[in-house]
Amino acid sequence: QSVLTQPPSVSAAPGQKVTISCSGSSSNIGNNYVSWYQQLPGTAPKLLIYENNKRPSGIPDRFSGSKSGTSATLGITGLQTGDEADYYCGTWDSSLFYVVFGGGTKLTVL
Amino acid sequence: QVQLQESGPGLVKPSETLSLTCTVSGGSISSYYWSWIRQPPGKGLEWIGYIYYSGSTNYNPSLKSRVTISVDTSKNQFSLKLSSVTAADTAVYYCARTIFGVVNYYYYYYMDVWGKGTTVTVSS
Numbered sequence: 001q002s003v004l005t006q007p008p009s010v011s012a013a014p015g016q017k018v019t020i021s022c023s024g025s026s027s028n029i030g031n032n033y034v035s036w037y038q039q040l041p042g043t044a045p046k047l048l049i050y051e052n053n054k055r056p057s058g059i060p061d062r063f064s065g066s067k068s069g070t071s072a073t074l075g076i077t078g079l080q081t082g083d084e085a086d087y088y089c090g091t092w093d094s095s096l097f098y099v100v101f102g103g104g105t106k107l108t109v110l
Numbered sequence: 111q112v113q114l115q116e117s118g119p120g121l122v123k124p125s126e127t128l129s130l131t132c133t134v135s136g137g138s139i140s141s142y143y144w145s146w147i148r149q150p151p152g153k154g155l156e157w158i159g160y161i162y163y164s165g166s167t168n169y170n171p172s173l174k175s176r177v178t179i180s181v182d183t184s185k186n187q188f189s190l191k192l193s194s195v196t197a198a199d200t201a202v203y204y205c206a207r208t209i210f211g212v213v214n215y216y217y218y219y220y221m222d223v224w225g226k227g228t229t230v231t232v233s234s
Binding site for chain 1: 145147154155156157159160168169170171204209210215216217218219220221222224225226227
């Protein structure tokens with residue numbers, strides 16, 4: 001049981017847009033910054049978004065992040081087959097005083 | 111470009127201690143936090159803990175009694191020890207460079223460089 005809640009799976013057609021939600025509480029998402037990670041099959045996670053909506057160098061602007069209250073959202077536009085991966089949200093929990101992750105969302109590009 | 115490489119035994123017997131090392135190349139271990147994360151087969155990510163280059167640590171409460179993370183700045187390495195392992199500790203173990211801080215009471219914690227991961231199986 002993960003502290004942060006993500007949908008197990010989402011799907012969309014190539015070229016379309018998809019959003020992945022991440023729900024938490026005031027002790028984590030509500031009062032801290034959220035990061036997102038992409039894990040392609042058989043590889044290590046890769047940082048996609050940090051501090052809610054910032055992209056590391058090299059991450060295309062097709063990927064975006066937002067936060068409202070105790071929820072965060074990852075958006076991906078112009079879907080490509082290469083975007084098929086597991087996506088995880090993560091943040092610091094100020095009550096538990098450690099890092100919490102969502103359970104992960106598997107993106108399928110149909 | 112900073113790179114991280116995990117190393118250690120791929121097979122550990124139940125009740126023994128799992129020991130892994132992460133070697134940092136292409137940059138200094140100083141001035142950063144460093145994390146260990148694991149992923150059981152077919153499951154999601156679990157944060158194990160972090161160490162600051164100066165040696166301060168913080169661990170996942172569910173593992174705290176069994177975990178020790180240490181750093182050797184002279185070798186540009188940090189290490190993980192997990193004692194009294196069981197089959198539930200079978201996972202891919204990742205090390206990662208970590209950015210951690212607080213601004214206006216809001217914490218930010220993210221892992222910007224990851225190792226490729228190493229599979230550890232607990233079995234007799």
